[in-house]
Amino acid sequence: MITITDxxxxxxxxxxxxxxxxxxxxxxxxxxCGPSGSGKSTLLRCINGIEKYQKGExxxxxxxxxxxxxxxxxxxxxIGMVFQHFALYPHMTALQNICIxxxxxxxWSKHKAEKEAMVFLEQVGMGSNAQxxxxxxxxxxxxxxxxxxxxxxxxxxxLFDEPTSALDPEAIKGILDIMISLxxxxxxxxxxxxxxGFAKEVADNIIFIDKGEIIEQGAYEEFFINTKTDRAKDxxxxxx
Amino acid sequence: xxxxYHYNWSVLWSQPYITWWMHGIRLTLEIGFFAWIIALSGIxxxxxxxxxxxxxxxxxxxxxxxxxxxxxxxxxxxxxxxxPMIFPDTIRIYINHIIGFNYYIAIIALGLYTAxxxxxxxxxxxxxxxxxxxxxxxxxxxxRYQMYRHVIIPHALxxxxxxxxxxxxxxFKNSSxxxxxxxxxxxxxxxxxASTTFHGLEATTGAMTIYLLLSLTxxxxxxxxxxxxxxxxxxxx
Numbered sequence: 001m002i003t004i005t006d007x008x009x010x011x012x013x014x015x016x017x018x019x020x021x022x023x024x025x026x027x028x029x030x031x032x033c034g035p036s037g038s039g040k041s042t043l044l045r046c047i048n049g050i051e052k053y054q055k056g057e058x059x060x061x062x063x064x065x066x067x068x069x070x071x072x073x074x075x076x077x078x079i080g081m082v083f084q085h086f087a088l089y090p091h092m093t094a095l096q097n098i099c100i101x102x103x104x105x106x107x108w109s110k111h112k113a114e115k116e117a118m119v120f121l122e123q124v125g126m127g128s129n130a131q132x133x134x135x136x137x138x139x140x141x142x143x144x145x146x147x148x149x150x151x152x153x154x155x156x157x158x159l160f161d162e163p164t165s166a167l168d169p170e171a172i173k174g175i176l177d178i179m180i181s182l183x184x185x186x187x188x189x190x191x192x193x194x195x196x197g198f199a200k201e202v203a204d205n206i207i208f209i210d211k212g213e214i215i216e217q218g219a220y221e222e223f224f225i226n227t228k229t230d231r232a233k234d235x236x237x238x239x240x
Numbered sequence: 241x242x243x244x245y246h247y248n249w250s251v252l253w254s255q256p257y258i259t260w261w262m263h264g265i266r267l268t269l270e271i272g273f274f275a276w277i278i279a280l281s282g283i284x285x286x287x288x289x290x291x292x293x294x295x296x297x298x299x300x301x302x303x304x305x306x307x308x309x310x311x312x313x314x315x316x317x318x319x320x321x322x323x324p325m326i327f328p329d330t331i332r333i334y335i336n337h338i339i340g341f342n343y344y345i346a347i348i349a350l351g352l353y354t355a356x357x358x359x360x361x362x363x364x365x366x367x368x369x370x371x372x373x374x375x376x377x378x379x380x381x382x383x384r385y386q387m388y389r390h391v392i393i394p395h396a397l398x399x400x401x402x403x404x405x406x407x408x409x410x411x412f413k414n415s416s417x418x419x420x421x422x423x424x425x426x427x428x429x430x431x432x433x434a435s436t437t438f439h440g441l442e443a444t445t446g447a448m449t450i451y452l453l454l455s456l457t458x459x460x461x462x463x464x465x466x467x468x469x470x471x472x473x474x475x476x477x
């Protein structure tokens with residue numbers, strides 16, 4: 001589904017990403033973790049081409065991001081993204097935030113988009129907040145809207161960039177529950193997070209990045225119990 | 241022998257002055273409104289400058305910098321006196337015979353000048369929108385055009401409404417400069433009445449009151465618009 005081969009990125013001298021190699025299969029949930037500034041968000045943002053890289057290749061769904069003929073805009077319809085700080089459009093209501101992309105990008109009727117959006121909002125317990133603007137919603141509610149905005153496009157992959165880092169503990173649980181059920185429904189998920197409970201429950205692969213390099217990767221047992229590198233052991237000691 | 245000044249406020253409402261005033265006010269309103277329609281192209285110019293590179297960046301940049309850095313009076317003279325000179329004689333004669341040429345020039349010059357100012361407000365508005373909002377729009381599959389058209393520009397316009405109000409006020413006040421090329425708008429009228437009746441104080445007070453009432457009306461209306469489009473939950477707007 002996603003193949004990342006020898007990807008390197010640098011802004012100046014220090015490399016932000018060094019020879020990253022990752023393969024993500026369909027229906028998998030992959031967690032990327034690592035200390036701040038390690039390049040994990042950058043890697044995630046390379047997958048939908050919002051961030052550029054200088055070397056290597058990323059292939060999503062058989063389409064190479066390197067190919068100048070690739071229509072990145074079209075590709076992104078299949079890749080939803082959820083941001084740490086929600087990134088909602090502050091001048092639109094929750095419903096408008098969710099509906100604008102399918103209406104404008106997929107040419108859905110307003111009626112169809114709003115119907116689908118309402119189904120989602122009801123599911124996540126926000127039916128009564130459909131007409132609220134982002135600034136009137138709590139962090140957890142905003143992130144629910146942001147997830148709805150990504151999911152209404154019916155993407156094959158959803159990228160989560162630290163979706164719970166800006167939330168309070170109670171809201172975190174609500175968002176993680178949504179993500180877990182999404183993962184269990186078979187969505188391909190790539191998630192940058194420090195929520196190891198989430199990783200334990202649904203991650204097929206955990207990637208540990210430090211200073212732009214993949215230090216270690218493996219399934220839950222392999223990563224948490226049979227941790228190989230000292231660097232990863234140190235990191236786990238800090239966050240667990 | 242005393243030289244006491246005898247007030248004569250009737251120059252504000254008696255004939256023929258009231259007809260002159262009405263004509264002046266009509267021209268002020270027309271020049272302001274039509275120039276404003278041209279000036280709104282600044283929204284597009286500012287967006288293009290912010291969003292492009294190469295020629296599509298250079299052209300709106302050059303436009304903005306030329307038009308906002310030359311005094312409006314000089315621009316007006318440019319369009320009115322110098323511009324027709326670049327044409328061959330036959331066309332120039334035709335231009336000189338256009339009825340109300342000075343009126344059209346006033347509208348165009350004022351519109352183009354204000355467009356450059358609106359372009360800069362637009363650029364500031366766009367710059368104040370967080371990068372992640374752009375990225376979020378792109379991540380949903382929108383093209384850059386769709387992102388600007390449906391998400392970013394509407395947001396920026398809400399942000400810059402207060403400065404657009406200032407520009408809208410300014411366009412009516414700047415229309416007074418059109419008297420220098422002989423457009424009989426409000427300021428011209430007060431000047432004309434002053435020189436016919438020697439009641440400059442009353443005539444100028446009249447012009448002042450007209451501009452003040454017009455501006456206050458606009459302020460009031462834009463206040464209503466602002467509260468209509470205010471983003472709920474946002475503080476201090």
